[in-house]
Amino acid sequence: MATIALAVVITLWHIHPSSLSEIAVSSEGAYLSGYFPEAVERLIITIPIALVQTFIFNNTNGSLLLMIIYHSASNTSYFFIAETFGIAETGFFKTAFLTAVLVIGIVFSILVRNRRGASPMTHANYLFRKKQFMKAFDRSLEFAKPTVASWLGEEQANRFMQEARQEYEALMPRIPYIGNNWLSLSFFIPTTRYLAMYRALQRHGRTIEDAGRLAYLIGTEEVKAYPNIVRRFMGFLWFSRLFRALIKRRQIRSRQGRYPGESVIDYVEGDGEEFDYGVDYIECAVCKFLRAENAIELAPYSCAIDKPVSELMGWGLTRLKTLAEGYPECEFRFKKGGKTNVPIPSSLQA
Helix, strand or coil: CHHHHHHHHHHHHHCCHHHHHCEEEECCEEEECCHHHHHHHHHHHHHHHHHHHHHHHHCCCCCHHHHHHHHHHHHHHHHHHHHHHCCCCCHHHHHHHHHHHHHHHHHHHHHHHHHHCCCHHHCCCCHHHHHHHHHHHHHHHHHHHHHHHHHHCHHHHHHHHHHHHHHHHHHHHHCCCCCCCHHHHHHHHHHHHHHHHHHHHHCCCCCHHHHHHHHHHHHHHHHHCCCHHHHHHHHHHHCCHHHHHHHHHHHHHHCCCCCCCCCEEEEEECCCCCCCEEEEEEECHHHHHHHHCCCHHHHHHHHHCHHHHHHHHCCCEECCCCHHHCCCCEEEEECCCCCCECCCCHHHCC
C-alpha cells in the first residue's frame, strides 16, 4: 500500500504543467480535460514500476544505488530506442517496453540478491538498515524534545537526546528480524524507538507513565505530520479489496513460522454492519520483543497509540482485548466511518 501511495505522488510529480491549463467548461462546470487522462495513463504505468523498484530495494539490502541504476537504465533505454526507431508514440511499443522493464527488474533483483547473499532469511536483525533506522529515530526524538525539555530543562533534554541515541544503537543488534513487510514493520519498529527513550528517561528518574505519555505523543504527531490528503488516501486503501487480500496473505505467511519474533494473525471476515473486517493477533511481535527486553510494562502504552492513529486515519477501530493486558489474543475490528473505541491507560486520559 505504501508503494501504491508513492506511485500516486510520483505520478503527480511527472504530470506535465501544460495539462493543468487545459480547462474545458461544460454545463456541469469546469474540469481539467487534459490532466485526468494523462494522470491515469501515468499512474497505470507507474504503479507496476514502483512495485518492482520496491522489490529491488527490499531484496538488495536496501540498496539505493541499484535502484538508481535500474531507474536510469530504463529511462535511458526508452528514449534511445524511441529516438532511434521513432516508435515512442505507438501503444504496442509502450506496452512491450513496460513489460520488458518489469521482467528485467525482477530478474535483476533476484540475481543481485543471490550474488550478494541478501536473502531475507539470512538476517538476524536490522543492522543492515542501521542508517535508515537511526534517521527515523532522530525524527522521533525531535517530536519528543519539547516535552522532555519541559520535564528536565533544556540542558538535560539535550543530554537525554544523546543518551537515547546511544540506547538505540546498543539495542539495534537485538531487534529481531521479522522480514521487510511494511505492514508488520510499521506496527513493530516504533516500539523499539520508544524502548530506547524509556531507558534514557529512566536515567533521569522518570517513570513508565512518563515514557508512555511520550510514546503516545510521538505516535500521534508522526501521523499528524502526514498531509490530510495522504491520510484520507491511506484510510481509503485500508478498506480496499487489495489491502484485505494482503492481510489474508499475511495471515498465511505468519503461520509458516519463518521468523520467531514476528506476529501471528488471523483474518476475520466482517458482517458489514458491526464491522467490515478484523484481525486477531494470536502472537504479537511487540509483546515478544518487550518481554525479551524485560520491558513488557511498555506494551500497553505502545498499543494505546492505535487510538489516535485510528481517529486520524479513519479506521473506525474497536479493540477491547489485547495480549498486553493478559488476554489470549488482540481483537482488532475495523468499520469504515465508524467511531474509534480503544481503551487506553488512565495516565493518558488527562
